[in-house]
Amino acid sequence: MERRIREKIAGAFGGLHFRFFWQLIVAFIVVILLSGGGIFLAGHLTLRQVESYTQDNLPAIARPWIESLGGYYEERGTWEGVDALIANYPCGPDWEVEQGEYVHYIVAELDGTIVAASDGELVGQSLRYGEKNMAIPILVDGQAVALLILSPFGGIREGFRFIVGFALQRFLIVGVVVGITALVTGLGLSRVISRPVVRLTEATRAVAKGDLDVRVAGQYPGELGELAASFNLMAEELTRADELRRNMTADVAHELRTPLSVIRGKLEGVLDGVYPATPEHLEPILEESKLLAHLVEDLRLLALAEAGQLALEKRAVDAGDLLRDAQVNFSPQADDRGVTLALDLPADLPQVTADRRRIAQVVGNLLTNALRHTPQGGCVTLAAAPSPPLLGGEKGGVVVSISDTGAGIPAEDLPHIFERFWRGEKSRSRAGGGSGLGLAIAKQLVEMHGGAIAVESTPGTGSTFRFTLP
Secondary structure, three states: OHHHHHHHHHHHHOOOOOOHHHHHHHHHHHHHHHHHHHHHHHHHHHHHHHHHHHHHHHHHHHHHHHHHHHHHHHHHOOOOOHHHHHHOOOOOOOOOOOOOOOOEEEEEOOOOEEEEEOOHHHOOOEOOHHHHHHOEEEEEOOEEEEEEEEEOOOOHHHHHHHHHHHHHHHHHHHHHHHHHHHHHHHHHHHHHHHHHHHHHHHHHHHHHOOOOOOOOOOOOOHHHHHHHHHHHHHHHHHHHHHHHHHHHHHHHHHHHHHHHHHHHHHHHHHHOOOOOOOHHHHHHHHHHHHHHHHHHHHHHHHHHHHHOOOOOOOEEEEHHHHHHHHHHHHHHHHHHHOOEEEEEOOOOOOEEEEOHHHHHHHHHHHHHHHHHOOOOOOEEEEEEEEOOOOHHHOOOOEEEEEEEOOOOOOHHHHHHOOOOOOOOOOOOOHHHHOOOOHHHHHHHHHHHOOOOEEEEEEOOOEEEEEEEEO
């Protein structure tokens, strides 16, 4: 069942590679790009605004400063007394730029030590990292000898606060726009991604309430598509299993009713004096009791095997000897039916590790089935051969096959042949065809040994049941 589900899923979704993982990655990338793009846009607008403002105002103001300060240092080789030079320039509170704001200045050594400033408290301190980025070099013979900072925004530190406030304002505006866009986009993407999950959840709840006819509609890519397909296949298998359970219950009731009816009728006849208590009338009661016990034992064995609670006594087994014993044991039955029971064994057949009694039961069930469906004059062949080596050179074990020359099995019945109580002939009674559990038991016992069982059949030619033992 599990293999059939995997094959169906692979066939339905083999060409789709847009996995759920990549759907989430794409969604995250979209949100990240929106956020990153918004940050970049805000930063770009801020820098353009500041750059535009400073380019329009600082060059004209800074040129005489740089020329005069450079000449002062070239003439004296020191910055001592530079405050007296700067005092003669229109940079104090008595002079205003066109924008109506005072120009504030800082002159610093190349190492960042402030040697002159409009704010005397800054002299002797060091430039901050951001202030160094705003500094204009003072050149002497093409070599930088000091750094100059001019601020048309007010004080130097106030200028930084102005720029930061300006940037935060832009970031806030762009952040709000990007946040709303990312939220709307995220909601849309989450809706697209979560829709199939919601539908699967609703369908799962319906199945939990007993509605096995529910199916998940729609085609989805990647893991979600596989999950939807798996759910639909699971629902189909549950529906089929429920139908099998109902059929099994009905079949068990039918199989038990027949021998119980015979036993009851015969016993009532004996008790009422209709039949004398002779072996002739008591023997059918005993036979039906045996059939009833056999059916109950088959059901018990199958239940234990399916639950994995059937103990196996595994040891080295000669498969050839096992098949020879089967030929000897079933030859009388074959002779009664006018069927030839042949044996085909190679000389180098390896031993296998198995529970001899259970494997003999598998062979017995398959042989009984083959003899029942082979007409008079036909042939049933017991054969075994070494199976191909496994990966790594390990021996592959033995393949056992039971072939008959009977009527064969219709193609539509082959997928169900190992199901319990399955009969190709729906009207066949227990007396004519067994309980319908033999093949189901054989399959469970083979799989418990780590092997596999299969059937090949051509209507009108015969069937071959084949199983492997490791």
